[in-house]
Amino acid sequence: MMELNEKVQECKGHETTPITNADYMVRQEQTESNARSYPRKFPFALVKAKGSWIEDVEGNRYLDFLCGAGTLALGHNDPEVNQAMMDMLSSDMPLHTLDLTTPVKDTFVHTLLALLPEELRENAKIQFCSPSGTDAVDAAIKLCKTATGRSSVIAFNGAYHGMGHGALSLTGNLAAKSKIQALMPDVHFLPYPYSYRCPFGLGGEAGTDAACAYFERVLKDPESGITKPAAVILEPIQGEGGVIPAPVKFLQTVRRVTRELDIPMIVDEIQCGFGRSGRFFAFEYADIVPDVILSSKAIGGSQPMAVVIYHKKLDKWLPGAHAGTFRGNQLAMRAGTVVMNRVSKPEFLAEVRAKGQILFDRLNELKKKVSIIGDIRGKGLMCGCEFIDPNAPADSLGAKPPSGEIAARVQHECFLNKLVMEKGGRNGAVMRCLCALTVTREEIELMLEIFEKVVIQVDKDVTK
Secondary structure (H helix, E strand, C coil): CCCHHHHHHHHCCCCCCCCCHHHHHHHHHHHCCCCCCHHHHCCCCEEEEEECEEEECCCCEEEECCHHHHCCCCCECCHHHHHHHHHHHCCCCCCECCCCCCHHHHHHHHHHHCCCCHHHHCCEEEEECCCCHHHHHHHHHHHHHHHHCCCCEEEECCCCCCCCHHHHHCCCCCCCCCCCCCCCCCEEEECCCCHHHCCCCCCHHHHHHHHHHHHHHHHHCCCCCCCCCCEEEECCEECCCCCEECCHHHHHHHHHHHHHCCCCEEEECCCCCCCCCCCCCHHHHHCCCCCEEEECHHHHCCCCCCEEEEEHHHCCCCCCCCCCCCCCEHHHHHHHHHHHHHHCCHHHHHHHHHHHHHHHHHHHHHHHHCCCEEEEEEECCEEEEEEECCCCCCCCCCCCCECHHHHHHHHHHHHHCCEECEEECHHHCEEEECCCCCCCHHHHHHHHHHHHHHHHHHHHHHHC
16 A cells, blocks of 8 residues: 555655745645635745744744734744643643533633623633634524524624624625625624714714614614514624724613613624733723623634633523534643733733834824825724725715725735735725734834835835
């Protein structure tokens, strides 16, 4: 029988081992799905990663302000996280346990519960899901439909809740949905406050007030055409939608109205949670307590993990109503416990807010110097920079159209200057900061130097 290595060589067509980034890109093109996305923007093959830095096969080092789309709260290969996982690997403890409990899992659960608002902490249940945020969204919708016996769901313009068939139906982005027919029915999208591009054409507090009033009136109007929903789902800070923080008043209004009408409120903290905003959960800025919290990304400490945290009043489903083979990832639970203990410390969160303020201050100064930046927004180390076409006419609020073309050029030039950042928002016009929360001030300074240089040059090219 042919040995595996011989089969691998045969599959390779007896080619030589790839050496350059280009070699790996060609081979990836030959073997991987056309759905791959990041390699099209960042054409390299990675071999090393530490903290906020990554290195490719050619020895080039890049400052990573993407960090697994916000997954790596403590950066790449954090020593404490790695040591915790190595200790597990050398202990003969089980690594895969379905939903059976273990001491590692028990510690993880109670560490997480201790970080919840008291009102929820005393009444919380946790559902471990397949290891993707998409599955946590699907699980939460199933939970709320089961508990309420209702079918409709309220989501918001600009939302991103995942790429699974159910989660995609709750996502605002039309490009991702346009070729997928018959997504989950009875989903209704309402306006999300976005001061810079206010859906009501008002902006500022007036726009927030309009969004609040519209939300309440739709849900209380017997002629709205929307049946009483099983749930309302939103992100306290929209991520892929362009780093748009929900105003405190809006979150408080949604919580008040959903409580009055006995509608479960789901907050998707998959990207904005676990310290990213400068609070452990982003909804804490509004001093509210949701019925359901969705968490993934950073919760696994670099390993796959997704959970639904919810009030026990919703725990109406039967055994096996939601499952997932890899819901018992013990390495993720051990690593995630390390992340929770570190990130939840008040001094750690204060440092996230302080480093975020450095970013916002400098980017706002840059905005004054160029014509291609329309808006800077976010919280903590979740920051968005929206690029605009300065040569196009403005809308009624004075905002120029979003320019995905300019943002893509900035992204590419940053990559050539060894800085990795991702885009999002309408037309892909928003450059986003999703760096490690442990990023140093020196690394922030270096990022800003590169970004400022690139933006100023692109601005000159666009306006000359």
